Amino acid sequence: MIDIGPETLDRTIKQLVDSGEASIEEAYAIFAGYKLIIDVDPSHLERVDVQIALITLVNLASRIFHGGVYVDGLEARPLHLPLPLGATIANAVIACGGKMDGVPEDAPRITVGSTCEYRGRFHIRTLFDGWRAGIVPADYADPLSDVIRPPAMPLAPVLAASLAIAEAFEYVRTGTSTAGHFPSGMSLWSPHELNWLTVPDNAPNLAVLPEKLWLIGLGHVGQAYLWCLGLLPYEPSAALQLVLQDTDTVGPSTPSTSMLSAASMVGHRKTREMSAWAERRGFRTSIIERLFDDGFSITHTDPSVALCGLDNLPGRRALDKVGFGLVIETGLGSRYDDFRSLRLHTLPCRRTGDDIWTDMLPEKTEEVPSEYERLRHSGVLDQCGMTTLAGKAVGAAFVGCTAATLAVSELLRFLHGGQLHETIDLDLRGLDHRRVATNPSFLSTFNPGFVYAKQPDH
Template identity: 35%
Template sequence: MVTALDASAPVLRIGTPLDAAPRYEIDLTLTWEGWAAGLVPTGEPRLTEALEFPQSGVAAASLAVSELFQHTRGDSRAGRRALGISLWEPDVPWQHPTAAGEACELLPTKLWLIGLGHLGQAYGWGLGMLPYANPAEVVLTLQDTDSVVEANVSTGLLSEPGDIGTLKTRVVGRRLEAAGFTTRLIERAFDEDTHPRDADPSWALGGLDNRAARKWAASAGFSRYVDAGIGDTSDTYYDVLVQSFPSGQTVDQAFPPVAPRTVVAPAYDDLVAHGVRAGQTEAEARCGVVAIAGRAVGASFVGTATAALVLAQVLRELNTGTACDEVTSFNLRAPEFTERVANARAVVVNPGFTNNLKPSD
């Protein structure tokens, strides 16, 4: 908290202050309307801001932090432009009349979260933003085998320094139960023998960075499995790819073999080695961490943006019967170039839902 602002520091505005005139070099205002989320230079036209949808707030904030991060890195465009995304139709311009979508009247009550690292914790955090009137009726199955290590604290939204050494299932479960949710814990790896049973959630969200486990989850028999992946280098960490199954592509097409990547940044390798010494696999140590100017940085805002997009896909399918997109490709640096492929496969089994929502403020 400060009594005066440094004119050289970038400014983000939420709402309309008494003095709404732009006064700083980088002066941005967050805006939203329904499922559309945006960021505009202060003083430029905003969206209507009438129809509420919590995930658009998460998406707008993620884009805002991303934009300031890019500005700090020296991107001359960052902070001087309007940008946004529609979570309803990600490939439609965010200011288009259809981008706002429709009122969200149903929320899921049964979901399986596979992997509780950077993305998995962002899913849980995002679910906590939804207006459940009675969170206790929501049953979340949480699956992971790893414990929190130091590197997770900077990228995991539900992890704190005091959680180091504790199983992620216990950490995430404790935080979600504090929010009123009911949890079920699975503390073994998701493998080719793991399948949902009658009492299990039939919809699952994947936050895995293990290619084999992602393939197993995609072919495990869920009526809807949504998988997200993010880039893990200084050139790709803004990149997000969301895929859902069943769909028109096979699991082998969705997860083709790739050649091993060679990392050359010493600071990055040092951080990865530190994570491995602490008990992580190399893939886990790389999750959510990027090398920037020789320093290792946790890019949590990428996880929140990804979670907003994934949860919006689930909510749109639940509310409209339109299947989650087969593929959505998104980049925080250039969300205007988001691409998606519609999914022709319809959902047969509903995962459980509620229309018992908190009234809007």
């Protein structure tokens, strides 16, 4: 029995309903048939970047491929990631919703590892090197494969996993013959560079990390921020200090888009659950459970950098009014036809928050999808419930995860003397058509605070 309501409908499944393709019952049945195989080259399993890609793939896929996410080729190995997911890779796979038994033969496949024989109608590989990340067909002879390289910057395998799940989802949703047959990726150091696969970005090794951060909003994007931050190589003696701000509770629909949410958290405050996760990771946290607005005033002891995942205009317009030295904000598309899109802003920039997020005139009311009208006429929803449910955003965890890799990389790039970007605008269905604008603001005297990164063992 499906619990149908504004706070219970899976936000990714909602795409089928809003587009008119299926009733709610039909949409859930369609997603129940989605399966995915993730296989990994056992010879690569000791690599931290390979483990990051694998676990991120499982986390994201389990929120979409309801028929099962199967990991093939896994061997008993210790988990080298700092995330609180258990002592072994298998523990982490299970904790993130993966399976290791009963691997099907006819499901889409994603490989983490070297060039391999193409198996099935959809088979891609993840790639990551330095700050570069992407996907290619499984048998694609690329310059990054079959070469022993230092571990990639931790967010590169996260981005590769996000792009891989986006491509696999496109395949199962549309069946398009082009899905998975062309390279797609980018450099987190040089996001404007389209030749990411063949042109080295000359990015530095990760040497320093943020010391303090303020996270505003702990939903879809905010939890992806935490996932990315949790993978950064902090020394135990130099833990990240976080201020976590949100007013919401975890709802039944939250786990469909939010990487750290589970059914066991429903009804609990997001601040409390995310603080508990971050503390298990080894971070230090404080929480604020009131709406973010221009009534705040940042003191010299507070974090001077904010990562924002708000979805309301008043809060966004206040971002450059409370005293932050640097704000990195990401917003996502919310309709069935644009939910794969995202836009990143950094502040200060050439425009103020009021200029960027102007008061919008009320949009013309769109026709309510017929499925919601049917539910109202049948008594499942009243008028208010129908309107509220129709207005809820469509979303997918891989979009928020992609946004988080870009946002956290903006800060890491700034800490390493690289260029800030005023905006990055992209749609995951056409990554090469992204628009990137540099931020001309003069921030050379701004010191956000940093700690030294733990260096890999050699």
